[in-house]
Amino acid sequence: MNLFYAPNCSAGECTLGEEESKHALKVLRLAIGDSIQVTDGKGKCYKAAIASLDSKCCKVDLLNALPTPARRLWSLHIAIAPTKNNSRLEWFLEKACEIGVDSITPILCEHSERRKIKTERLEKILLGAMKQSQQYYLPVLNPLMSFDEFLSVTGADASTTYMASYKDGNKELVDACQPGQHTTVMIGPEGDFSEAEKERAKLNGIVAVNLGQTRLRTETAGIVAAHTFAMINKIR
Amino acid sequence: MNLFYAPNCSAGECTLGEEESKHALKVLRLAIGDSIQVTDGKGKCYKAAIASLDSKCCKVDLLNALPTPARRLWSLHIAIAPTKNNSRLEWFLEKACEIGVDSITPILCEHSERRKIKTERLEKILLGAMKQSQQYYLPVLNPLMSFDEFLSVTGADASTTYMASYKDGNKELVDACQPGQHTTVMIGPEGDFSEAEKERAKLNGIVAVNLGQTRLRTETAGIVAAHTFAMINKIR
Numbered sequence: 001m002n003l004f005y006a007p008n009c010s011a012g013e014c015t016l017g018e019e020e021s022k023h024a025l026k027v028l029r030l031a032i033g034d035s036i037q038v039t040d041g042k043g044k045c046y047k048a049a050i051a052s053l054d055s056k057c058c059k060v061d062l063l064n065a066l067p068t069p070a071r072r073l074w075s076l077h078i079a080i081a082p083t084k085n086n087s088r089l090e091w092f093l094e095k096a097c098e099i100g101v102d103s104i105t106p107i108l109c110e111h112s113e114r115r116k117i118k119t120e121r122l123e124k125i126l127l128g129a130m131k132q133s134q135q136y137y138l139p140v141l142n143p144l145m146s147f148d149e150f151l152s153v154t155g156a157d158a159s160t161t162y163m164a165s166y167k168d169g170n171k172e173l174v175d176a177c178q179p180g181q182h183t184t185v186m187i188g189p190e191g192d193f194s195e196a197e198k199e200r201a202k203l204n205g206i207v208a209v210n211l212g213q214t215r216l217r218t219e220t221a222g223i224v225a226a227h228t229f230a231m232i233n234k235i236r
Numbered sequence: 237m238n239l240f241y242a243p244n245c246s247a248g249e250c251t252l253g254e255e256e257s258k259h260a261l262k263v264l265r266l267a268i269g270d271s272i273q274v275t276d277g278k279g280k281c282y283k284a285a286i287a288s289l290d291s292k293c294c295k296v297d298l299l300n301a302l303p304t305p306a307r308r309l310w311s312l313h314i315a316i317a318p319t320k321n322n323s324r325l326e327w328f329l330e331k332a333c334e335i336g337v338d339s340i341t342p343i344l345c346e347h348s349e350r351r352k353i354k355t356e357r358l359e360k361i362l363l364g365a366m367k368q369s370q371q372y373y374l375p376v377l378n379p380l381m382s383f384d385e386f387l388s389v390t391g392a393d394a395s396t397t398y399m400a401s402y403k404d405g406n407k408e409l410v411d412a413c414q415p416g417q418h419t420t421v422m423i424g425p426e427g428d429f430s431e432a433e434k435e436r437a438k439l440n441g442i443v444a445v446n447l448g449q450t451r452l453r454t455e456t457a458g459i460v461a462a463h464t465f466a467m468i469n470k471i472r
Binding site for chain 1: 327331334335336368369370371408410448450451452453456459460463464466467470471
């Protein structure tokens with residue numbers, strides 16, 4: 001079943017945005033009356049039917065609400081330095097969404113080479129991944145912020161924050177964190193966090209952890225963190 | 237430390253292949269006397285120094301052998317259908333190598349759209365990922381084979397074979413498999429294995445498993461299988 005996204009849909013009729021309308025008409029070549037599903041990306045999903053078709057504005061009748069999947073009792077926030085090669089960050093977003101992540105904050109670190117991101121494109125990737133993996137919750141992409149700004153806000157949501165750091169004699173993430181918790185994991189850029197950044201994080205009560213025995217690329221570290229978390233909440 | 241690959245190196249002197257020589261001279265701009273490390277991709281690694289430089293043939297003195305890391309007591313073989321979009325398969329290879337995999341077999345399935353692979357390019361990606369993640373074991377890339385050929389050979393190495401299948405009421409991989417074992421996981425193409433393939437696998441004693449609650453793309457399923465395995469062998 002084709003899944004569409006309409007952030008403000010509720011019972012009755014709803015209008016798909018331009019991108020979604022184009023996708024329905026031009027890519028999937030749907031016709032009036034065809035069955036689809038529409039989610040608001042916040043857990044709600046409806047069985048729906050195409051009511052009118054236009055490449056810029058497609059109207060759908062929301063027929064009945066599907067059961068909202070129970071929200072997980074834990075949440076994962078990944079703060080990650082944008083990779084030098086843009087496509088690596090995009091891959092991370094797609095895979096983390098497929099595997100399971102609640103929010104993502106791109107952070108600028110001392111060793112960051114890329115200092116700009118294409119927010120709109122990244123949001124599209126998250127949306128595509130949510131729909132492709134048939135989920136009804138869209139991960140939140142927060143605005144880019146500096147390492148220090150991030151330090152000043154993390155933990156405010158009562159989550160525990162970990163910093164991934166390769167082989168620093170620290171515990172492995174899987175051993176450090178517990179199931180059922182709200183957790184934030186910080187992933188550094190190519191070239192890692194600087195020593196000064198590690199020090200400042202420590203002063204802020206952030207726990208340094210490693211992600212295993214091999215040296216992982218930034219985007220792989222992000223995916224491994226997401227999946228470690230899924231496993232911890234599955235196994236323990 | 238820069239890690240180089242020379243499959244037949246042993247104590248004394250050794251010559252790097254053309255690609256590795258070019259990398260030393262043109263990319264890293266190394267000079268005679270510079271320290272490097274050289275691995276044979278089978279667990280051996282040497283501290284070494286550049287003895288002579290030529291973009292086609294760089295000679296190195298192998299100074300002393302580093303301790304060979306203990307081979308894991310388990311092994312993981314992933315049989316995966318090449319993805320329609322070539323870069324997705326390449327991405328899987330890079331990430332699986334970083335996370336940990338011993339061998340990979342591309343398999344042609346009924347629903348496979350891509351029926352050819354670029355073996356040389358894929359081997360280069362594995363090599364790059366091994367070096368980047370500072371490992372001394374190079375995963376083996378087996379030749380492309382058909383689903384049925386694969387069924388006829390899998391398990392001959394006394395490994396247990398699982399088939400990843402989305403939501404078939406099967407156990408999850410993490411619950412089905414045990415630590416410390418030789419395991420093979422089969423990952424299907426976009427569009428999944430066909431019903432007939434699933435049936436033939438079952439007749440061959442292959443256990444169908446799922447990889448969690450969300451629908452994963454082929455390459456994500458491969459990465460998740462590799463990391464699930466690493467976790468099982470870490471936690472249990």
